[in-house]
Amino acid sequence: MIRRLMRVLTGSVAALSFATAAIAGPEVVSGPGVQPECFAPLAPETKFLKFPKKDGPYRIALANGFVGNTWRIQMIKTAKAYSEQADVAKDIKEFKVVSTGTDVAAQIAAIENFINSGYDAILTIAVNPTAFTPVIKKANKAGVVLVAFDNTFDSDEVIQVNENQFQIGVINGSWIRKNVPNGGKILEIRGLPGNSVDRDRHLGIRSVLEAADAPKYEIIEVVGNWDDGTAQKVAADAIAVHKKFDGVTVQGGSTGAVRALMDAGHPFVPVAGEAENGFRKLCAENADKGLICSSAGQSPGLVAIATKTAITALQGEVMPQFVSVPIPLVEHPDFKAGVNFFPDLTDNFFNSNDFPPCGVNILATDIMGKSETDN
């Protein structure tokens, strides 16, 4: 006990001493990394990192920021459900979740606190991509594996986990191009303005629909804030003005966008959207009437991949510095009730929770069965 205390104490003092000292932390090695089918590097030039091997089971913390939308709540429930799966639980001694809200200073302090308390790995969704440089330095000095996912850091010194957002845009765009092959009028419903995810998906869609060899698409752009209510309203407005679209892409709030089509009596057209349960329900019901959908999403299940990444890094394996998680995608005619969408669950449930290349599959019933009182 005393020895551990001393170790923590000296470790943290060292971590907080002046920045001029050499930065410890993971070793930069050459690839390829372990399990490349799951831990795929984002780009050919992505670095590979190797942490010193530690013996498990590990103490892992999740320093979440904002909590207050269904995605985040499902993410936290998924984290709990995954950490309790038998083959994962054996490597985890403790899994602790703290949400600090939108205050960047509070999230920094949360991560520092976990470092001070001697956690082996810390997962985080950064509230801001640039503010964590000092914390990254401290984590690396203390030998803590820091993994950022979803909203990642602008840094190449820690492991990050995300889906390739540009690629999701490409998937959306390709669906429209395949199903509206002769060109036409397309409604593009964007996400939250100013966000890198919104920007990257938009560029991905445009890279397909505005390619030199593409047929002529007239794209009408509206802002839906990734929210069902907003997406439904702006889609309804756009339909009122433009009368007829040949296809729709929607970054989030897909259920609302489809409902807008139905309310306006607009004929069903191909839609490329997110992975909400309500969207997939509507797609499955109305496929024969022309609502043919592609559903690819940013999964709250990313937290499970981030956990797996942290554990694998602690085991001393070589990891890509930026893990590009396979995008969970379901397209018409593969929508199957009880498999990739759930008629009994709420419309707000995010469906994409299995990542076969990683051996990660969290059942919807496990996630929703995690009542908030279970800890």
Place this chain on the structure above:
Amino acid sequence: MSDWRYHFSHNLGTLTAVGLFVLMFGIYIGNHEAGLNPAVATTAANKAVLLALVAMAQTLPVLTRGLDLSVGMIFVMANCLASAIVVGTIGQGLAGCIAVLFMGLAAGFINGAIVVYGRLQPIITTLATGAIYYGIALWIRPSPGGDVQYDIADFVTGQLFGTVPTSLVVLLVVVLVIWIPYRSSVLGRGAYAVGSNEQAAYMSGVPVDRAKIAAYALGGLIAALGGLILTFNTYSGEASAAIGGTYTLNSIAAVVIGGTSLFGGWGSAIGSIFGAFVLRTIEDLLFVFDLPPLWQPLFQGVVLLVAISLGAIRVFRIRNRLELFT
């Protein structure tokens, strides 16, 4: 009433906040697995000092029976400005720090001048100027980023002699150099007089206008210092409306926990500092208690309500409740 009893009852609000903080921080450290070591203290201090400064900044207008809804935005604006100009050599960095503080002073002065000469309600005035300051922050830093002078930043967020968190020393210096002299100056005493009864203060020859302007201007200065220290904590700037709003609201909560009356004329910036410490410790308690993640906001809210109720303990000592509104 004997001298010490007078002082005791006069500072009861502050003392309640201090007691509350000591109790909560004791619980926190008692359950922290690393105990109280310099690293744990520095983490807690760096976070707490930010809110403590914004709460101090809020206290000054509140004492004059005003309210400054722009403190959080001045804090954010200073953060963005600092991430652009506190760079280069140590000398250039320090010059940048002074420029940031001066900008905070100017922003506060504008608030005060509009309230006094424009004769507008402080709450509406600062709501509008706050939006302007946020606009300036967004203009300086449209997306998160920027840089800072690392030597100054690491010094301020590190420890003195390897033990005392430097940010706490900075806070102490602010108290000694700004608050205590201000409290005993004509303008400071004038602020209390204006907050108690503006007409009476005017009739007694208190410089009402200058006292108000000085309160807002000094508030702006202290809020900007907070923004500067945020920059040292993050090595970057971000024009975040969420952060501005959070700090503004929490600063008001800290003022109330610290025993300062929102009706003006009663209270102290020292109380607000400890009020801010209490708020921050409530957040920290989440680490040492294994609360289910989705219950955490509820827990924080309940503890906050209890803390604010204790901050309003003055109610119990008052013989006639009408006194509360004077």
